[in-house]
Each structure stands twice: as C-alpha cells, then as structure tokens.
Amino acid sequence: MYTKNTNLYTRSLTSINLQDLPLVGGKNASLGEMMQALDQEGIQIPKGFAITVDAYRDHLKVNNLTEKIEFYLTALENSNISLEKAGKLIRKLFLQSPLPEAIQTEITDAYAELCRFYHTDKVDVAVRSSATAEDLPDASFAGQQESYLNVSGITDVLEACRKCYASLFTDRAISYRNTQGFDHLEVALSIGIQKMVRSDLASSGVMFSIDPETGFNNIILITGAWGLGENVVQGTVNPDEFRVFKPLLNQPSLQPIVEKTLGSKEKKLIYAQETNQQTRQVETSPAERQSLILRDSEILQLAQWANLIEFHYGRPMDIEWAKDGLTGELFILQARPETVQSRQGQGILKTYELKQSHQPILTGLSVGAAIATGKVCLIESAAQIDQFEDGAILVTKMTDPDWVPVMKRAAGIVTDSGGRTCHAAIISRELGIPAVVGTQQATQLLQQHQEITISCAEGDQGHIYNGILDYEQSEVSLEGIPETKTRIMLNIASPAAAFNWWKLPVNGIGLARMEFIINSIIKIHPLALVHFEQLSDQKAKQQIQQITQGYEDKKEYFVDKLAQGIAKIAASQYPEPVIVRMSDFKTNEYADLIGGRQFEPSEANPMLGFRGASRYYSPRYREGFALECQAIKRVREEIGLDNVIIMIPFCRRLQEADRVLEVLAENRLQRGENGLQVYVMCEVPSNVELAAEFSQRFDGFSIGTNDLTQLVLGIDRDSENLAQLFDERDLAIKRMIRRLIKTAHEQGRKVGICGQAPSDHPDFATFLVEAGIDSISLNPDSAIRVKQQIAQTEARLEKRLVSIKAA
Template identity: 65%
Template structure:
C-alpha cells in the first residue's frame, strides 16, 4: 500500500473523507482547509486512515476472532463485559505491520519538525467512521490519549485507540443505533497538543443546549486540560453570547456564571512521558473567570463562522495555550439533540404544587420526574440501579450510559451544561440536574424526590412526589393577529424557554425580579459599601461580590446581563423593561437593605416607583439601574429595550423622572430610546392626554389599576370577589386611556394578569382597540387564537 492510503495530513482532508478518516479527523481537516483564512486556529496533525486500521486487522488476523466474540454476545452466550475485554486484549497484543509502523513514525517526525522540537507532544484521538453524525454523537464512545510524545508512545496510543472501538459502551451504542460492528472502522488522529494545562479549555455550542434557541453561543471552560469539562468532574464557568448583535460589532455577553472549578488536569512535572495528574485549583483560580471578555467574544465569533460553514448547529471543543496565549479549536462536530427536534411542537412541563427545593443545580432538559433516589458512586455498583429511579452520583462517563437509559432522572455533584451527563441525558430525553455540589451527601437511598428542569436555568430537587403536568403545544397554523401578542417574562433563566412561541416581544420584564434573584443586594448598600454599619451584611456583600473592586459594578454587570438575556430571547421585537418597583418592605429584605429603608404603614401606596428615582435617598441607586440599561442598549446592542416608568403619580413627577434619566445618559430618541409610563393610577387615566405628551407609550397594569379604581386590596382574601378587572369602571378607564393614547399617536398595551386568565377580558381589549396584550407564556397560543377570531368577527 502507498503512503496516501495509510496517512493523511489534516490539511489534505475534508468532510467528504469521513469514510477514510472518521468524523472527528474529517472535521479537523475541514476547519483547517476552509476556515484557517478566517483566522480560526486549529493545531496541525495527521490521521491514520481507515485503510490503516483494516491493514492492522488483517496483519494480525483479528476479523474472524472479533466476529466470533460479537456473535457470542448477540446470542447471549457471552456478557458484554467479557466480550469487550476479550476483543480489546486482542488489539493490545497485536503489532503494527512494518510498513504502517514506519509511516506513522515518519509522519510523527515530520509533525515534530513543523513545530521545531525533537519530539512534539500530541493528543491522539479516536475518530470512528460512524461518529459525530447529526443523528448520532457517539459521545465519548472511543478513547483519547493526551500528552503523548515519542514514537513508541505514539504507536501504543494508536493501538489503544483501535482497541477502544470495542469498549463496552461503544459496542452497546452501536447495537442501539443499528450500526454493523465490522463495517465501522477507526482512524486515529495525531494532533499537536495545546498547552492548556498552563491555561484553560472547554466546550462550546452554537445553539442553546437546553431550549434550542438558535441565536446564542453557549461556552463553558475550566482551568487545565478540557477533559475535566467533558467528563463533568468540575463545575465550569459558563458564558452565553447573542450571535446576531455580535456580528454587528457589539459585545453581547448576556450571561457569565462563575463555576467552582475545584480541580484541574495538568501534565506531571516529574519528567515521565504521557503522565497527567488532577490537582486542586487554588483560591485565586476558583474566584477568577478562565476567559476575559475579548476571548469570550473571539471564541463566539469562531462558533458563528464554523456553524455558517457547516450549515448546522455545532458542538466544539476549544483550548488556550498557556505559553502563547493563543486560542484554538481542537474539535468540531454537529450538535445532535436540539437540531433533531421536531419543529412545530413545544412540550411544556409545570409543577401543580409549590415547594421549597432541598437541592439545586443546573437544569438539563426541560422535563420533570419523580422517583426513588438510587445513590451510586461507582460503575462497579450500577447493578444496584433500579429502573425508573433517580440516579444520584458524583459524575458520569460513557460507562454509565447503559444505566442512564433506564432511570427517570439524574443528579450529579459536578459538571456543567456541556459535561457527559448533560450531553447524554439530553440525547436520551431525561431530565438531569448537574453541578449540585453535594447531591450525593444531601440525598439518601430510597428517598422519594421530584426533580424539576422546567423552571429555568436552575434545576430544583424537591422532597417527595409532587404532581406535575405535561402539555404538548401545537405551534402550527396559528393565525396572525393585528393586535400584538407579547409575553410577561420575569426570570432571565427562563427567557429562552419560550422563543418558539408566536409572540411579538415582551410587554413586561420586571427589573426587581432580577435584582431580588440574581443580585440580592440593595443598590444603596453597594453605593455605600465602605460605610455600612451592618457588619454581617458587609461580609455577605464582600463574599457575593468577589472579583469586583467597585461593588457598584457588581450591580450594573449582573443587571445588564439579566436584562440582556431577556431582550435576546425576543430580539428584534420590543422588550419593555420596567424600572425597579419594589415597595419599602421588599427593598428592606434585600441584603443591606434595612439600613436604607424606613417602615411604612401602607407600602403599597408608599415610597415606590417614580418617587424613588429622583429622591436623595435612592437616586444613586437609580443611577446604577440607568447604567445597566445604557449598557444593555449601547454596549450589548439591544436597542429593542424600551424603558417603562412605574407608579408615576403626577405630571411634575414625570418631568422630574425624565430629567433624571437624561442626567444618567438615557434621553428619549437618542439611539431610538423609547420611554413608556405604566398606567396603574387613576391620575394616569384622568390626565392621559398630558402623560401622552411626555411618554412614548402606555402599559396598563391592570392589577394595580383595578385595585385603585375599585378601592380593593388585591391581596385581601376577604375582598377577593370584589377584585375584578372586568368591572365596568375598570373597563371604562382602559377605554379612556386607549382613546387618549391614540389621539397622540402613542402605543398602548396591557401587561396585567387579566388577559391570561379571562378570555372575555382579552376579547374586550381587542374591541377597545388596544395595540398589544402581554400574557403569561402558557396563555400565548390560546389567547392568540381567540384574538384572531375576535378580529375576524370585527371585520365581518
């Protein structure tokens, strides 16, 4: 055989060569051949072809022996474990034919020459001819070997790659997917090792892995070699980037979550070859992000280029070289879960009862499951796992797959959204909660729990069996409406869940939800951090804001990213963000808040909304809100964000708030900024014409408006029967506001609970000529159909 049949350099192959060099190596060649000119760096290397594998098989007379053991397994005469072990031993005892061995060694010497070293360090990776396909990932089914240098070690690593084609998990996976064992060949890729042991590495997807939201890049990373991220043995940093605005030159990093990164995998420093070790990270490494913003954005740009070239969502591995500081892509393959989902259907899950979680982590998938805990720490004990149980373990690897198929859900101590447990559970369609930290200590064998991945990014574990419902929503043939149907979204973590719904924006995004759940600290406590009297609050704030020299930046950074993620979910449709509308008792409950809030006998009608923004008691805190909005619109690029002023009682107050906004860099019309007022007070109705001269639009808050028009405490159980948005007085107020707004060419929408709960109220709003109705996400399809019917009736 000639050299071209045994060895192919990466820069000479592409995706048409999968049959010769396997999916992984073909993809590396595709990247080098087509995207190197775009600035994407891929380490050089070569592939042993499928012909080389078959030559190895033939030279050692292995084919009949392998087939004999596979037939015995298929006929249940031999266990999977014995089959795999016996076949792997055949490979380990075999030798390379002389001509093939010579060509491998010659190629390795050439690779060393290209990098100007005597023996270049490499990663030797398995690349099967049936892997990295759009409908079958073969995630982790074959082996990779890192830090391999020297001809003897290269040959041994290639032999071990060949043997790994018959790991127990690989045999099982091929049986499940219907692949003929003997038709699949293996190519070994020998690639220059990126010295990420001195820096960091991780995984990147060009699609949101949980919801299928197509406009985001999900990036995870940890210190050291990337194996810890892939295996799920650490909880990595996580970043989300919005692709459309990145391509327009903005910096739309809409999520940055610091992982614990407790360990890292590095080369040993004892001089031995091929040796790796896992060590604890230090405190500085755990507190720091592995990438700076420029590096995050660079990798995201590469993800966009790679996805565009392949024409499908991609799963990529990246590494940073600690010597040169350069970033590299070391693998790229099609994403295999979200891209295969059926379009036109949205399955939603919802708990019927509320409870406090006993454990939290990252949610994988969007389902809910209940079952008995089966706590297993080693694959040696997987025979203890019962069908339909909740598997609780530290982490998973491909050896766990046969068991993962049988359980109702998975909980792990470690891992991020791109770890093995996450990838496989998505592919299997079962919910998983990863990176809980102490799941194996908190949960006990036979304890009945419910795990919920249907509440946003945070996965929750609840005590006992909690009832839930699953609903299939058909998104096909939903009629268009003249009235815009929008959504109420509070949580950034849940925003991507609803991107498929036929909504035209977000009518209400509550800033206070982000402050309460993500930031947790009173803004004035951050402004006055060095002067805080409450030392307990001071210590808590110190711990929460590690990494921020200026504590105010902690508020601006987290608030802007929270708003940015919500804005991304509906871009370019309008997203109306209500400025903070806590009441004094709610502000007081924030960390450090009691030092800046006074008690009020009636907080509902007290120091809230617009009155706070120009007050000396809060205006420095309000300035942080403005900075966050300005960053979202001008740095991240989300000019679809509209600002809404709540509880604006008087015209003079409106003028003062608008002036304060200008002083903080938010002026109407600049960068197309629109500012709405919330219509929730009788004065907003009575003076609607004058408010329309000041604001760009109205958003009717039907809950507060009903409360104040009817004089009914909306939280009173005694008066529940009297609280009714469909009361004639409330409807008359709404009609007056709509008429006044339209006289001045202003838009008016509604964002209260009423239209979600009462179809007849939604019908009234259409008849009154409202421009938009903002609903809870689970009501969007139903109400949109109703609105379409009512609009058709009006036309006829």
C-alpha cells in the same frame, strides 16, 4: 505540509476534507475540512496527521483478528459471555498484536515531519480516535473511544495507537453501537495525531452554536475550566459559562455577551511531570476558582469562530476549544454536528409545570426542560451499575460513557459535578430525560430510595424537591396559529426562563420585571453596595463580601448582573420590542434585600407609599436608580440590544414624570436619543385623567390592571375580606381603559396591557380588542390560547364592519 496523499496509511490533516470521511473518520475529516475552508477566516487548528482506516483494517488482517473478534461478539449476542468479558477479551487481542511494519514506518515518518514543523525532537501530541460512524449528524459517538493526551516520542505514539484501536471495543462503545444498530465490524477506526495545545497552562472547554437546552438558535454557549479539556467533557468540574448573542457578533463596536457565570472549577488536569502518567489532576488555587477563564475579547473571538463554523457546515455545531498558556492563542480542537436540538421539531412546544409550591432541598444546573419523579438510586461507580433499579433517579458524582446503559433506564439524573456540556448533560439530552448537574452535594444529602422530584422546567437552575410532587405536562402545536392585528406579547420575570419561550409566535415582551432579577439573582440592596463601607449590619456586610467576590467595585456587581439579566430577556425576542419596567419594589420588599433595612423607611401602607417613580429622583434612592440606568445603558449601547424600552411604574403626577425624565437624562438615557423610548405604566387614575399631558412626556402606556383596579374601586388588592369585590372587569375600570385608549390614540401614542386579567378572563381580552388596545401582554402559558381567541374576536369585528359598510 507533511505526509503525502500517496501514502496508504497517513494523511496530513491539511490535505483532507469531509469527502474523506470513509478514509479518516468523522473527527479527522471535520478537522481537515475546517483547516481547508476556514483557515483564511483566522480560525486556528493545531497541525497534525490522520492514520487512515486502511491501517486499522490491515492491522486486523495481518494479525488475523477479524474471526476472533466475531467469535467473541457472537458469544455476547447469544449471552454465552457478559459484555464486560467480551470487551476485555477483544481489547486484549489488540494490545497483544504489534502494528505491522509498514504502518509503523509511515506513522514514524509522519511524526518526524510534525516534529520538524514544530522545531522539536519530541513534539507533544494528542492521540484521538476518529471512527467512521463517529460525529455524524444522526449519531453522537463522541467519547465512545479513548483519547490519549501529552504523548511524546514515537514509541509512546505507537503504543497509544494500539490502545486507540483497542478502545473501539470498550464496553460502552459495544453497547452504544448495539443500540444504534451499527455493525461492529463495519465501523472502522482512523486515528488523529495532533499537536497538543498547552491548555494545561491556561483553559479549555466546549461550545455550542445553539442553546443546548432550549434550541434557541441565536445563542452561542461557551463552557470551560482551567487546564486540559477532559474535565469539562467528562463533567469532573463545574465550569464557567458564557452566552453570546449571535446576531450582533458582526458589529465590532458591540460586546453581545449576555451572560457570564462563574463555575467552582475545583481542580484542573495538567501535564504530569516525572511519572508514568501523561496527565494528572491538581486542585485549583482560590484565585483560579474566583476568576473567569476568559477575557471578554476571547469570549467574543470564540463565539465568532463558532458562528463561522456553523455557517460553513450549515447546521448547529458542538465544538471543543483550548487556549495555549504559552502563547495566549486560542485554538479549535474539533467540531461535530449538534445532535439533539437541531433534530427537534419546530412546530411543537412541550411544557412542564409543577402544581405544588415547595422549597427545593438541592439545586444545580438544569438539563432538559422537563420534570421527573422517582426513588433515589445512589450509585458510586460504574462497577455498581448492575444494582440500578429501572425508573429510579440516578444519583452519582459524575458519569462517563461507561454509564450509558444504566442512564437509559433512569427517569432522571442528578450529579455532584459537571456543566451543561459534560457527558451526563449530553447523554440526558439525547435520551430526553431531565438531569440536574453540578449540585456539589447530591451524593451526600440524598438518601438511597428517598422519593424525590427533579424539576428542570424552572429556568437555568434545576431544583430537587423532597417527595413526589404533582406536575402537568402539555404539548402546544405552534402550527396554524393565526396572525392578529393586536400585538401579542409576553410577561417575563426570570431571565433563565426567557429562552424557553422563543418559539412562541409573539411580538416581543410587554413586561420584563426588573425586580425579579434584583431579588433572585443580585439579592443585595443597591445602596448597600453604593455605601458598603458605611453599612452597619455586619452579617449583611459579610454576605455582600462573599457574593461580590471577583468585583473590585461592588456597584459594578449590581450593574453587571442586572445588565446580563435584562440582556438575556431582550435577546430572546430581538429585534421585537422588550419593555423593561424599572424597579417597583415596595419599601418593605426593598428592606428584605441584603443590607436593605438601613436604607428603607418603615411605612404603614407600602402599597401606596415610597415606590415607583417617586424613588427615582429622591435623594433616598437616586444613587440606586443610577445603577439601574447604567445597566439599561449597557444593554442598549454596549451589548447592542436596542430593542429595550424603559417603562416607569407608579408615576402619580406630571411634575413627577418631568423629574424622572430629567434623572434619566442625567444618567445619559435621554428619551429619543439612539432610538430610546420611555413608556409609563397606567395604574393610577391620574394617568387616565391626564392622558393627553402624559402623552407629551412618554412614548406609550401600559395598563397595570391590579393597581388601577385597586385605586379606582378603593379596594386593597391583598385583602382576603374584599377579594370578592376585586374585579378588573368592573364597568368603572372598563370606562377608564376605553378613555385612556381613545385619548392616547388621539395623541399618537400606543396602549398595551400587562396585567393578569387577559390571561384569566377571556371575556376581558375580548373587551380590550373591541376597545382598540394595541397590544396585550400575557403569561407565556396562556399566549397561544388567548391569541387564538383574539383572532376570532378580530374576525368577528371585521365581519361586523363589512356588514355596516355594505348597509
């Protein structure tokens, strides 16, 4: 379109591709590649041109800079001058050297053509570096050189180009190349000149085509904030987060968004007006802070683009995007290979676990599923990094590439601001150290030299604890794990933790606990949302008002958050079955939810009271159960995760089963429709005695050993005085289980178990296999060990069967 290929110093982005990387650097080559290969897919990229590395080399040659640069680098290598001084002197060389006339002429002509294309005299552009060693699969050079935004007019463009050349020798860039083993003079710099997207009037951010924390490759993570994207990249704000499930993106009728998290987004970067600066920071409005930056349709469009870009490159990608506030259009600004999770070995699963239970003193977003301990080293600015003590926990407001040398010496990192795609998060992943970002107040609450523990091993939320806590680190090899006839499944409560276990060779989730989502994420009693206006507890009313900001319909808050929590769990094992147990709080536990006391009776023995199935059809909770049903329906039919199976807990009588199924149908969850299966927990003796009849109403059974043992042996499961008598391996329990399995199989129904017993007692797991159990659901940390043991048991039984047949 402009800048001919015969030009020595400039090339149109539309005329280059990855083969031109030595000429135009990684960033420009990638932009050109996408423009050529993905334009027909509808992916929009702002037009522009590249200034070739020949321009950089000729600039050095004409101005006799190479020998001077070598002199300062040698002095640095011999410790005759500091890094700071060497960088400053080299940058000064560039800033005082004019661009050669031939280079100026080509840049001027190319910029004039870009102006004509956009029908303006002074098109506003971004001027970005594109180094020949930048954005390669094995080296994350992103952010090592400077970018200049909202540059307009040829004079300012030429000045920004010289500044770009100088930024090749920032302190951080010199340090990074030294660490990576790149020759400073072999790395040449190209520059990209690209039309600005007016995201200062809308939003922008970063997305990954892989979950950057767990490496789960079926998830696309999108982060963003209001204004220009530098705030997200640099970690200046806590952005919004969206997660999209890739395998369902090609079905237009579905909306596979499994998570939407509102960030605080306290400020935004916009165009500066009537100042010497191109951009400036302003505070966001209360409405902006309470609003998500993207509509669902825009989230899905970006996710589809990320999927296409990943497919084209054949590897996970790190992508910058922007929305134009003038036109409402979305654009891709750049794409580079993801450099951390994509290089991790798939055959090893590292896990960390705290051995003590404590209340965190601070929380934020977790980065890197690890734990670290140490003393706080509070650093306010990069000028103070020489005060850092090796092995300490770096605590600061935010980081940028200048901080890399000190970050390498830290045991862990804590920041006030930033999201999962900010600089601190990206570098900590590369370095393999845990970070808790976006705490908002770490620099205020943590004291210099205070001993702390930071845990990123408990899901999406990172926790900071006072003191040095004991923890355990383990590595599990996932290679050579034998297959078993018995299906091995997982017990999962936390949606945030579900993605941590995607690598495990299991057959789905046998128990997803809905009550964890309600208690830890939603926090509000469903009926307090249904009857908010009638709520008498004013304190609870204020809390609910604050928590549900952004939701006009308070019931929608419950449905939306519950659906997202279930969806994350279901996505982690799709298309394997995920059995979601409907809420099974006791009345005292329901009462502890915000606004709950007004709606719950006081019971002497909640364990045997108004719980499980009895609530679902009762006028006292029926409206709350309807919200649970809406969430399940949304997950299965709107998001598209139809691997979700419903499970009904504590169903005492056949009449109760019939009433629950009727209520499900009233809420448009008809058993058998759209492949919907409904299981029942086997935890009361009547479930065993009437197994044949329950089989006519449900598609399968899941044994809850705790309640079944309690009711068969007549022992309060919470009684310390009777703890020595409570044993799931008692003969009476085993006979119950054998009888259930036999009857269910005669009726064509499957039986699984989701209690703790198989994890705790290997001999009990062996018994279950011998009894013919179809599936065993385990805590994730014991799944591999128990699976190996079950494989041995199955092999022994097979050998015995062969011997019997031979006889």
